[in-house]
Amino acid sequence: MSSSVDRRVTPLQFALDLFVEMAPAQRSIDEAAPDKDIGYQKNRVFARIVGLGLSARRFVDAAYFIVAQDPEIQDHYDVTLSFFKWLMRYDSRNKKHFSSVIRSVKSSMLEVMSAPVVAVDSAGRMLAEPSEPGEEKLSAARDDLNVTVVDEEGDWLELIGRVSVRNGRIRFRVPVELQRLIKDPENSYWTSLLVTSRFTLIYARGIYDHVLPSVPNGVTDWLSLDLVRNLPGKSWANNAEFKYFKRDYLEPAVSQINELSDIELSYETRAGTPGSRKKDQIRFRLKRKEAAVATKADMLNSVALFMTLQKEFALSDSQFERIAQNRAVWTDERIQQAIEYTRWKIRQGEKIKTAAGYMMKALSDNYRVSEADKQIELIQAQLVGAATIQQEAKSERQKAVEASVAAATAAHEHRRQEELRLARKSFDEADMNRREELVRKFVASSTMGIRAIERQNLKPAQVTEANILSFPDVANTFIPFVAGELRKAIRRR
Template sequence: MAAETPVETKARTTPRQMALALFEDMFDLGTSINEANREIGYQRNNFFTEIVNMGLAARRFLDAAYFIVAQEPEVIDQYDVELNYFKWLMRYDSRNLKHLRTIADEAQNAKIRVTNTPSDRDPAEDDIWVQVQLIGMVAMHRGRIRFDVHHSLIPHIRDPRKSHWLSLRISTAFTRSLARAIYDKVLPSVPTGRTDWIKLDEMRTWPGKMGANASIFKYFKRDWLEPAVREINEISDIELSYETRTESTSSKKVDRIRFLLGRKDTADAVMASLSDASQIYKILKDEFNLSTRQFTEISENRETWNDDRILQAIEYTRFKLNRGQVKKSPSGYLMKALRDNWRMSEAERTMVQVQTKLLTDEAEKEAEKVAAKSTVERSVASRDEETRVRMNEESRQGREHYQAADDKSRKEHVRSWLTSKEGKLVLRRMKLEPAAVTEDVIFNTPDLSWYLGQFVFGRIKSAIPR
C-alpha cells in the first residue's frame, strides 16, 4: 500500500563523539583544534567567569578538563582520557611534559571563591565565604591523563542554568592572556551589549602576573589592553570596544573601564546564542546548509526565534519534505517556516502516527510471511536431507549384501536389475547397452553401483535388520 514515509528521528551525534572524531581526523595531520571546520565547545556556567589570576595555558588546561566533564554521560569519580586527546583539546603542541606538569600545577593552585562580604569592610562571622579548588588530582602515565573535580562543582559544569557557549575552537586561538581573560569575563554580558564598570586594579588581576608598568594606565593601555582588544576582535565571535572614566571629576587618574559588546554576523554568533548549540547548529548547517546571511537573520531574531521555535520549524520542514511538498530550497522553506511561525498541527501529528502504525503493521505481516516461508523451506530441505541419507544407507547395505553373495546370486542380481524397469531407465539415461554392462563396469561407475545397491536392497530388505 502506498503511504508517505514518516519523519525519522536521527540518532544524535554528541559533542563528545564529534570532538573525538575530529581529533582522530586532525591529530595525525598535525592540525590544531582552532583550525577545526566544526564547532567544539560546551555551555559554560557564568559562575566560572569569576576565575582570576590564571595564565593562558592554565585556562586552556581547565577548559579541556571541564569539556570532558560536561560531555561524560554519567558523573564519575575520576576522568580518564588519552593524553594526546587532552593536549589537542587545550591546543598544547609541545612534547615537553615537564612544562605540561607546570601548567597542571598552576591550574590546581587556582581556586574559585564565593562570598557575600562587601569589598569595603572586613568579614563578619555571619558572612558566607566558600573557596574551592578548580581541579583536584591530576595524574599522567603511559599516554593517559586522569583527573578529578570537586563534587560541588560538577553540577555547575554539567547542568548550568545561567550560562554561555564557550567555543574551544575560539578560546584556544588566543595568544594573549589578557585577551583570553577579558573574553571570558565579557561573554555573559554580550546579550545586554555592555558590562558594568570594572575597576582597573581588579582587571589587572585577571590574567595572572603582569609587568610593573601595568599599574600606569598609558603603558597598560599600550602594551596590554589595546593588543588584547585587537586580538579579541580578530579571532573571536564578538566585536568589542571600551570606554574609561576617572575615579572622580577632579581626578585625572583613569581607574574604571566598561566594555561595549556585539555579536559578529557569522555562524559562530548563532552558535554562541543557542542553548543546545552543538545539535541545533549541526542540523542547520549540515542538514539544511544555511548561508551566513540566514544564520545572521536567526541571530538577529533570537529574542523571538528561541530553540523551541527553531525545532518546530525544522520538524515542519522535514514533514513537508517527506510529503514531496518542498520543490526548491529546503533552507529557504525552513526560513519561511521560522518567519511565519509554521508548525505541525495535531491532526498532522495524528496522521503521521497512524501512517507509522500502518507501515509498522504491514512490515510485521510481511516479516511473518517471510518467516513462515523460511520455516517451510527449512522443513522441506530437512526431509530431503533425511531421505537422501536413508537412500544412501540402503544402497550401501544392498552393495554389501551383493558382495557377500556367491557368483550365481550376484549374476542373478545383475541380470534381474538390467531387465527391470528401474535398470532399463538408468541405462537409457546413461546411454548404455545392457550387453556392455558387466559387473566390473557397474562397480567402476558410481551411479550404476548406487542404483544396483538400491535394487538389491529392495529385493532383500525384509531380511536385513534395521
C-alpha cells in the first residue's frame, strides 16, 4: 500500500468509484452503506437558504459537493450528467422537470450577512437576530404599532450561475464569492449526501439543513416560527394555524429526521411576543446518533482520510473522540504523517499489536518517517525488485523448459494413440488368415502377452482371433504388439 499523500483517493474520486459500482444495479446514492459516506464541509452561511424545493436542494448539494473538491477557484465545473443526477438522487427522465429544477435554483438568491438568521419578513427576506436585549423589545413595540422597518442594504448572490446540459454532461458556474465560501473548511460543518438524499419531505430537509450547524451546541436559539414555515418557500403551510402546521408539516418532518438522519431532534415552542399567547417561536434540541458516521467524519476535511482511519486502521469511537478533542494540534497533515509512519513500521516487520493503537501513539508523539529512512526503504525495495526480476526470469526459463517437455510428451502420446488406433483398425480390417497369424505370433513370441492371458485366468489355447479383443488386459497388450508388427512390415519395405 502506498504511503504517498498524492495517491490518496479524493472524495470526488471516491464518489465516482461508488457510482460506477452502484449504477449498473440501478442503486441510488441513499442505498450506499453508512461506511461509504459521501459529503463535504459546508459553510454555515448556506444554512440560511430558504425557498428551495426538495429536488432543488439536492441539485445545490451535488453542485457544491463537486465545487468543494477543488481547492482552486474555477471558471466552471463539468461532470457527466448521470453522475450528477446520482449525487442528487434524481432518477426521473423527465427533461422538463429537470429544467424546472435548474430554473428554481437559478431564481433563488442567498443573502450574505454576518449575523445569524432567525426570521424572515413578509417578502421572504431573512432578518438578523437583535444584538442587544433592549432591541428585541423595541422590535416588538414597533410590530404592535404596525410600523414596518426595512433595511434595504445587503448582498445577494445567486446560488448557481450558468448551467449547460449537452451530450450527456452538465456544465455549471458558481459565483466566485460563493466558491470561496464553499471551499472554506473553517466556518463549516459536515454534510452527508447519503443522509440528505434520504429525505422525501421538504420540511424535513429544510429543518435538517437549518439546525445542523447547531449540533455541537445541542440546541438552537429561539427561532421565529415564520422562518420554519418559509423554509420551502411559499405554500399553504405559511399561513396555516399552528395546530394544523404542527400536525401536517412539523411533526412529520421531525419524525422523518429522527428516522432517516444521523441526528435525533425534538422541539419546544413558546409565545415570544410580550402580552400574547400565540406561539411564534420554536427551539430545537438535537444530538448525533450513537456511532453515526458523520460524528467522526465531520472533524476531518478529507473523506478519504476518514475512510482510511475507519477501514484500514479500524479506529474505535473513543479514538475518534480523542482526535476530535485534539484537532487544534492534530491536523490532517499530522494524522497523515502518523498513518505514513505506521505503514512504514508495518513494512519494516515491526511487531505491532494493533495498527489503530500504534497509529494513535504515533499521532500523539508526533512520530514521522525521516527522509533518510525513506531513501533506505527505496534502495532496499530496488534491490528486492532486481532480485525478484532475476528470480522471475529464472522461473520463466524453467517454465519454458517444462512447457517444452510437456508439449513433447503430449505429442508423443498423441502419436502413440494414433498408432494404436491404426493398429486396431488394421486388425479389424484384416482377413481371417492374417488375424489368426497375428494371434498365433502374439501367443508364441510375446512374454507380456502370455502374462496378460494368464492374468485373465485363461490359457493360450483359449485365445483366438475372434475373442482376443474382448479381454481388456489381453487387448491392451495385443494392440501395441500389432502396432509393432506394422512398423516392422514398413521397415522391411
